[in-house]
Amino acid sequence: MQEIIKSLVQKNEKKIVLLVMDGVGGLPREKGGKTELETARTPNLDSLAAESECGLHLPIDFGVTPGSAPGHLALFGYRPTDYNIGRGVVAAMGIGFPMRAGDVAARVNFATQDDQGNVTDRRAGRIPTERCAELCERLSSIRVPGVEIFLKPVMDYRAVVVFRGEGLSDHVTDTDPQAVGVQAHTPKPTSEEGRKTAEIAAAFIQQALALLKDQHPANCLLTRGFAELPHIPDMRELYGLHPLALAVYPDYKGVGRMVGMDVIEGLKNLDHQRQALKDNWDDYDYFFMHHKYTDSRGEDGNFDAKVAEIEKVDGFLPHIIAQKPDVLIVTGDHSTPAVMKSHSHHPIPFLINAADSRPDGVREFGERACAAGLWGIIPGPMLMRLALAYAGKLVKYGA
């Protein structure tokens, strides 16, 4: 079907905006209550919903909890299970690191461990990016025979490591235990192919621990998401679009770059994103606008703070509408209910606003309200298809 869609594409001047509230889907705090999105005061989203078609989408499939990269791939129209993108690749792409075929990347958290070697803080007290950069510099002296190693700061306590050499593989397990009070894992191969890389990663970590010994709170590091570079067809070729990513967080710039988007660097907040949208409006026809903190506050388990982030985006929405996009889609890449403190499999509300949409009586942008919308529950990659259709960018199929 991807090939058929490609053959139907026609270019025109119409502009599409995809506004992603990361992890926006949620759950009620208590039985019978409202979700974060249902709780938030969102007059702008609600009145937009009333003029839109609504529904819920499943980025991957029923019951599957999406990671950030697959969640976004779905929103960009790709079937996520066709492309295995590890977290490491996303992180490397996010900071613009020029990965090569055969490289293996992994995400790194600087973290805190106690004298028994148990992890006490998976984020090293959220050290600032500058400190992260110093630590990466400190670890640049690490040498492991047979590979080149690049360790680069990403943001706050997060970094990325790239291994370059012959015979590497991403068949290696995470060392991040995803919990405190326990020791970090040792990297293990998940197949014979992964053995060499697991050994190299273990050697790297061993040397790093020695160099971080006195750097409390960043006295250890955790790795996860070992990944090789996948080949993903370029959005520009698939859809004839000229796409731009307006994201603050590096990972989301990375996912955008991976599908062929241009990326504006240096955006720190919604105000910067708004200005960048305006400044670049004439030069692009697809805008991916990403807000991270709805997800972050969900991960923190902070229901009220997630509500506040949603309200912040609601206040930002008029700036997007002021640009008069031909098609505006508002949604999330997955659910991150504060009560779960993690991503979840729950379907995610969306709205599609366009001149020739059929408003469906949904008057509130929320999970349950959108479930009663025109589209019901659809696969996430269909949203890009619909965006193209509503923008008049797909010609008729057949006579």
Place this chain on the structure above:
Amino acid sequence: MQEIIKSLVQKNEKKIVLLVMDGVGGLPREKGGKTELETARTPNLDSLAAESECGLHLPIDFGVTPGSAPGHLALFGYRPTDYNIGRGVVAAMGIGFPMRAGDVAARVNFATQDDQGNVTDRRAGRIPTERCAELCERLSSIRVPGVEIFLKPVMDYRAVVVFRGEGLSDHVTDTDPQAVGVQAHTPKPTSEEGRKTAEIAAAFIQQALALLKDQHPANCLLTRGFAELPHIPDMRELYGLHPLALAVYPDYKGVGRMVGMDVIEGLKNLDHQRQALKDNWDDYDYFFMHHKYTDSRGEDGNFDAKVAEIEKVDGFLPHIIAQKPDVLIVTGDHSTPAVMKSHSHHPIPFLINAADSRPDGVREFGERACAAGLWGIIPGPMLMRLALAYAGKLVKYGA
């Protein structure tokens, strides 16, 4: 799945009627308004909907605008993307022309051009069918070495040309520019295979232009939809049905023939169709009843006239119900919103009425009302599946 369904088929006496209002789906004329179908006074459709299961269907896929032939294939239970049916084949089948494997057919419009060779009317002032037949006769003297050429009138200004010979292909572009004020295109091959056919078509057109010079307003012709005959499994074998097409327009008889339907010739209007339904009721168990003019008025951009056509079909509905079909499906093959003057990708409302359906509270046959129906949005080819199931024509799968 097609094979599994085939293996489950059991014959019985139950009768299925599929009533197609071509292009019935629409859009509001102004923001916040009603669609054509929602605007129409349809007491019979509404009370039938109240006793039926409702939903919306997508003939091809999300965001894809169906052509007429793929739209109907979907309604007959075939996945349209499995069978590439060009407009030329549909037209030839529609007039009962006995196409052979290897033949290439194309649709012909008689048209008007000015002294500069720019097309001024793509339909030659909608000349009547008799005039079209005279012109085809006039052009029967055309000879191009290496092929036999058949030029046959279809309806009004429309004809069909069939080329028969060795080494022909449908890899040839349209000459219809789909616009006025510009010249007709020259037929071009889209691959090496199409070179010979493109040359033959060009020679045919050149001779035709000489013979049409003084035949204003039909002083030129436009070709489109070069197509070879695809192989489509026969409905009689797939579903064990004995199907009959009751259509006025040739193209829809053509699509019916292509899947193995018998066709009643000479039907000019709904009254004829009603009588033919009655006369043939005992001899068939599947009736495809087609009304074209909902689509035509949508294509014209005439909202009110499309509403009137829908109301006409509503008045006709009791004649179908009087036959007491065991399963009655009412729907369209695609949307043709008058505000767009063209086919569109929007999902199409349907209702399924049968003894063992579960009425779902939908009390109005309209786009938004049906969106709240039991079935939500389903793929178009599932409607035939459901028709067979509700007619008791599919046995249990597995023990």
